[in-house]
Amino acid sequence: MVLTKRPEGPPDASCFALDKQPVTELGAGEVLIEVDHLSIDPFIRTSLNSESYHTPVPIGSTVTALGVGRIIESRAPGLEPGDGVFGPLGIQTIARLPGGILKKVDEKRAPLTAYLGAIGLTSGMTSYFGVREVGAVAPGDTVVVSGAAGAVGSLAGQIAQIEGGRAIGIAGGADKVDYVVGELGFAACIDYKNEDVAARLRELAPDGVDVYFDNVGGEMLDVLLDQIRERARVVICGAISQYDNMDAVRGPSLYLRLAERHARMEGFAVTHFAPLFAEAEEQLTRWLEQGKLALREHVEYGVEKFPVALRTLFDGGHIGKLLLCPGRTAP
Numbered sequence: 653m654v655l656t657k658r659p660e661g662p663p664d665a666s667c668f669a670l671d672k673q674p675v676t677e678l679g680a681g682e683v684l685i686e687v688d689h690l691s692i693d694p695f696i697r698t699s700l701n702s703e704s705y706h707t708p709v710p711i712g713s714t715v716t717a718l719g720v721g722r723i724i725e726s727r728a729p730g731l732e733p734g735d736g737v738f739g740p741l742g743i744q745t746i747a748r749l750p751g752g753i754l755k756k757v758d759e760k761r762a763p764l765t766a767y768l769g770a771i772g773l774t775s776g777m778t779s780y781f782g783v784r785e786v787g788a789v790a791p792g793d794t795v796v797v798s799g800a801a802g803a804v805g806s807l808a809g810q811i812a813q814i815e816g817g818r819a820i821g822i823a824g825g826a827d828k829v830d831y832v833v834g835e836l837g838f839a840a841c842i843d844y845k846n847e848d849v850a851a852r853l854r855e856l857a858p859d860g861v862d863v864y865f866d867n868v869g870g871e872m873l874d875v876l877l878d879q880i881r882e883r884a885r886v887v888i889c890g891a892i893s894q895y896d897n898m899d900a901v902r903g904p905s906l907y908l909r910l911a912e913r914h915a916r917m918e919g920f921a922v923t924h925f926a927p928l929f930a931e932a933e934e935q936l937t938r939w940l941e942q943g944k945l946a947l948r949e950h951v952e953y954g955v956e957k958f959p960v961a962l963r964t965l966f967d968g969g970h971i972g973k974l975l976l977c978p979g980r981t982a983p
């Protein structure tokens with residue numbers, strides 16, 4: 653799936669085209685991978701712009717995406733046909749890549765798709781570092797998580813509760829609220845599409861919020877800033893409400909609450925914590941094995957479905973982790 657033009661606002665199918673290329677002979681150090689599942693991440697949207705924090709996709713090139721797959725053929729040391737790998741596979745059915753940029757995964761401990769979800773870089777690891785290193789969640793903290801029914805949000809709230817916090821989610825719609833409370837075990841969840849978030853939050857957290865884990869940005873950030881406690885931590889994980897219009901990002905107007913309440917706001921990218929990746933992966937895998945982390949998967953099938961999958965991420969049409977299975981049709 654290649655980028656044919658840069659989107660202005662929400663991308664639609666006219667920005668992309670399917671391009672069929674023959675698989676050519678592998679060079680030394682390269683591997684051929686059958687792509688199993690791709691992670692549909694918000695950074696894919698910003699990488700379609702001509703300037704982006706994440707490397708922009710050149711016009712005519714394969715759209716960037718992280719994924720898991722299985723090696724079909726290898727000329728790279730340490731990687732054999734049949735091995736499961738994680739890496740920047742791109743929106744395609746077969747990937748030919750240098751073996752050195754791939755990570756072999758341990759399928760005895762977790763299924764392939766868990767390496768995109770509960771223990772994946774852009775979901776589990778992001779939540780782990782955001783809650784522990786940036787939010788410094790401590791026992792008894794009230795932790796509010798926006799985008800709570802999505803991949804990062806689902807895991808951030810569960811990890812906050814493992815750390816002894818009380819998680820309150822914010823998500824759009826009754827089905828998502830049921831999932832967040834019923835399946836994930838958050839203490840509560842506010843339906844921002846049908847409820848007054850400020851009023852509900854005052855009921856649920858009358859003493860204020862210790863940690864706000866923000867995935868959404870925009871106006872919601874102000875609603876939360878108004879209700880933080882002394883010494884609160886506001887974690888800027890992302891701002892999905894702003895990614896379709898990065899030239900005119902709307903920031904918070906109530907930032908002086910940080911000064912009034914001796915609080916701090918700190919952003920991060922998961923890659924800032926690279927030295928701790930191995931530790932995080934081990935801990936997340938253990939929690940998964942112990943049944944402490946749940947995450948639903950929503951899978952779209954067929955590489956041609958990529959534009960639909962990308963829109964689904966922004967329209968909130970999925971619960972849990974959004975994946976694209978490029979090479980198979982729906983079961």
Ligand SMILES: NC(=O)c1ccc[n+]([C@@H]2O[C@H](COP(=O)([O-])OP(=O)(O)OC[C@H]3O[C@@H](n4cnc5c(N)ncnc54)[C@H](OP(=O)(O)O)[C@@H]3O)[C@@H](O)[C@H]2O)c1
Pocket residue numbers: 692693694695773774775778799800801802803804805822823824825828867868888889890891892893894920921922923965966967968969970972973974
């Ligand atoms: N800092 C890092 O290194 C890092 C790494 C990975 C991801 N992230 C960030 O983490 C956040 C979540 O990513 P994800 O992959 O887990 O996506 P996700 O939460 O699975 O999906 C995005 C969700 O955002 C909500 N949303 C979309 N537009 C919205 C709007 N205008 N207002 C409020 N909610 C909106 C939708 O849920 P509703 O139906 O509830 O609206 C949607 O389901 C993103 O901001 C992403 O950029 C950061």
